Amino acid sequence: MTIQTNAVTHTDAVIVGAGFAGLYMLHTLRDKLGMRVAVFEAADDVGGTWYWNRYPGARCDIDSYNYSFSFSEEIQQEWSWSEKFAAQPEILAYLGFVANKLKLRDSINFETRVIASDFDEIANRWIIKTDKGHSIVCKYYISGVGVLSSAADPEFAGKDSYKGEVYSTSSWPRDGVDFEGKTVGIVGTGASAIQAIPLIAEKAKHLTVFQRTPNYATPLQNRPMGEDEAKAIKARYGEIRREARVSFAGVPFPNMRESILAENPEEVAKHLEACWQEGGFALWLGSYGDVLFDEKANAIVAEFVRNKIRERVKNPETAELLCPYYLYGTKRQPCETNYYETYNRGNVTLVDIKSTPIQRITEHGLELTNSDRYEFDCLVYSTGFDAFTGPLFKLNLTGRGGVRLQDYWSEGPRTHLGLMSHGFPNFFMITGPQSPSVLFNMPLGIEQHVEWIADVIRHMEDNGLETIEPEKKKEDEWLQTVQGIADSTLMPKTKTWYTYTGTKGSSFLVYLAGGAAYKQVCDKVSGEGYAGFVACKALAHQEAAAL
Numbered sequence: 001m002t003i004q005t006n007a008v009t010h011t012d013a014v015i016v017g018a019g020f021a022g023l024y025m026l027h028t029l030r031d032k033l034g035m036r037v038a039v040f041e042a043a044d045d046v047g048g049t050w051y052w053n054r055y056p057g058a059r060c061d062i063d064s065y066n067y068s069f070s071f072s073e074e075i076q077q078e079w080s081w082s083e084k085f086a087a088q089p090e091i092l093a094y095l096g097f098v099a100n101k102l103k104l105r106d107s108i109n110f111e112t113r114v115i116a117s118d119f120d121e122i123a124n125r126w127i128i129k130t131d132k133g134h135s136i137v138c139k140y141y142i143s144g145v146g147v148l149s150s151a152a153d154p155e156f157a158g159k160d161s162y163k164g165e166v167y168s169t170s171s172w173p174r175d176g177v178d179f180e181g182k183t184v185g186i187v188g189t190g191a192s193a194i195q196a197i198p199l200i201a202e203k204a205k206h207l208t209v210f211q212r213t214p215n216y217a218t219p220l221q222n223r224p225m226g227e228d229e230a231k232a233i234k235a236r237y238g239e240i241r242r243e244a245r246v247s248f249a250g251v252p253f254p255n256m257r258e259s260i261l262a263e264n265p266e267e268v269a270k271h272l273e274a275c276w277q278e279g280g281f282a283l284w285l286g287s288y289g290d291v292l293f294d295e296k297a298n299a300i301v302a303e304f305v306r307n308k309i310r311e312r313v314k315n316p317e318t319a320e321l322l323c324p325y326y327l328y329g330t331k332r333q334p335c336e337t338n339y340y341e342t343y344n345r346g347n348v349t350l351v352d353i354k355s356t357p358i359q360r361i362t363e364h365g366l367e368l369t370n371s372d373r374y375e376f377d378c379l380v381y382s383t384g385f386d387a388f389t390g391p392l393f394k395l396n397l398t399g400r401g402g403v404r405l406q407d408y409w410s411e412g413p414r415t416h417l418g419l420m421s422h423g424f425p426n427f428f429m430i431t432g433p434q435s436p437s438v439l440f441n442m443p444l445g446i447e448q449h450v451e452w453i454a455d456v457i458r459h460m461e462d463n464g465l466e467t468i469e470p471e472k473k474k475e476d477e478w479l480q481t482v483q484g485i486a487d488s489t490l491m492p493k494t495k496t497w498y499t500y501t502g503t504k505g506s507s508f509l510v511y512l513a514g515g516a517a518y519k520q521v522c523d524k525v526s527g528e529g530y531a532g533f534v535a536c537k538a539l540a541h542q543e544a545a546a547l
């Protein structure tokens with residue numbers, strides 16, 4: 001429903017965000033459960049992360065047909081992908097198509113940001129306020145804000161003094177940017193920058209890349225999707241989805257082998273090369289089972305990728321600067337198209353800002369700590385996100401007792417199943433921290449979360465329940481479960497946005513046992529009548545407040 005700004009409105013559920021998560025949640029609650037639902041979305045259209053991240057080169061890096069909704073056979077059959085790995089405009093068009101098909105736009109309040117979210121313990125309702133003056137009271141409150149939707153803008157000294165054009169890959173102008181004949185500087189060499197740099201370099205007069213840490217980028221190997229291929233996929237979509245759901249990352253890699261250490265070097269070289277040629281995440285998640293568990297196994301793939309970089313980059317000094325030395329795959333592996341060849345161009349310079357960091361931003365560029373100065377017409381920040389907690393904290397949630405989520409999570413996120421937090425009744429997080437989230441096929445992971453949340457809501461309505469929230473002790477157990485799984489891998493050994501670091505230690509934010517194992521855990525909880533959750537009937541809220 002769209003909401004009037006001049007009155008308090010009551011509704012069953014409020015959803016924040018109109019990306020993959022918000023759209024499917026809306027469809028499920030409104031059209032399957034028959035509820036009154038309002039969605040708030042900051043952008044002027046649907047798309048979520050695919051609305052904002054429209055920088056040149058943005059595209060998905062798991063196959064398009066896997067990176068899409070599976071809940072509607074009609075949508076699967078009607079939509080056709082033009083490339084193996086769809087580019088941002090096509091994914092955005094797909095989400096627009098879904099929104100039109102399911103008539104979702106009528107329920108979305110666009111260009112509206114939630115600014116406050118308070119749980120009223122007397123009424124057992126959430127009161128949501130927006131920057132447009134809405135005040136809306138609802139029983140169920142669901143975050144579809146995603147993990148990577150709050151940019152992390154570094155506070156460089158003098159940042160505001162820069163007089164040229166400034167862009168951020170995480171909120172790219174709708175009409176694009178014309179770099180033709182301009183000098184450009186880009187800060188950051190993560191997955192976004194690695195996609196954008198080759199295309200900016202093709203247009204710019206000169207591009208200077210400021211790199212703090214190089215990454216193990218591997219070829220995407222994108223290509224057009226033939227009509228016959230698309231037909232064949234559509235004919236066996238059911239099977240494709242079944243295979244995806246039971247795979248570790250929501251994308252099957254059938255050529256995965258058990259141990260790199262158990263094979264002879266010639267065999268290993270052949271298999272790594274085959275994975276390299278296959279593209280996408282095949283090397284990272286589909287080469288050998290021990291790569292992310294054993295440092296010796298890991299070192300073999302790391303050196304394989306470094307040798308590829310050395311082969312592709314002509315200047316040996318530049319090549320060495322582009323070679324990463326952290327444990328392979330412990331940061332999210334970027335996928336690239338002509339990234340390394342870009343450094344062979346005469347109009348591209350790579351600058352190491354690890355040894356000489358940025359001292360300050362100047363009127364026309366930036367200055368490093370060794371006093372080297374660089375000037376350009378455009379400055380692009382590709383410096384990543386305030387991942388997981390950033391977008392949730394922006395909702396300004398206060399739960400029972402007026403406790404802010406920021407305070408409850410002051411030593412890191414506390415959730416049960418990555419879906420709910422104690423003291424924040426009836427508040428659900430789609431792809432929240434401590435769920436498989438970013439290390440599982442996002443659309444399929446979102447579907448699993450939406451359906452689990454919808455089942456909880458159905459259960460509550462059928463049983464006359466007013467509130468539900470996890471027991472505090474279950475959060476402790478889940479934290480230990482998630483951390484224990486992560487500690488059995490190499491992943492926590494590298495400092496990344498997958499880890500929350502607080503004053504008392506750090507915790508891993510992704511459930512790493514894979515989406516299939518995670519679904520089993522969630523299904524067991526619901527099968528046992530939401531064991532580990534406390535649900536209260538009307539009028540019993542004071543008891544819950546004492547929990």
Ligand code: N01
Nearest residue numbers: 059060061154188189190191192193212213332382383384
């Ligand atoms: O962000 P990042 P991203 N001074 O955090 C550097 C998803 N994604 O937007 O590594 C100087 O990876 C920072 O340096 P360092 C994907 O999950 C998906 O690129 O911290 N440099 C790094 O180089 C991905 O993991 C797709 O030393 C600074 C860069 O900025 C996630 O989004 C495509 C700095 C940030 O890299 C984030 O990727 C793109 C400072 N103060 C992204 N602060 C798909 O294909 C930061 N940096 C679906």
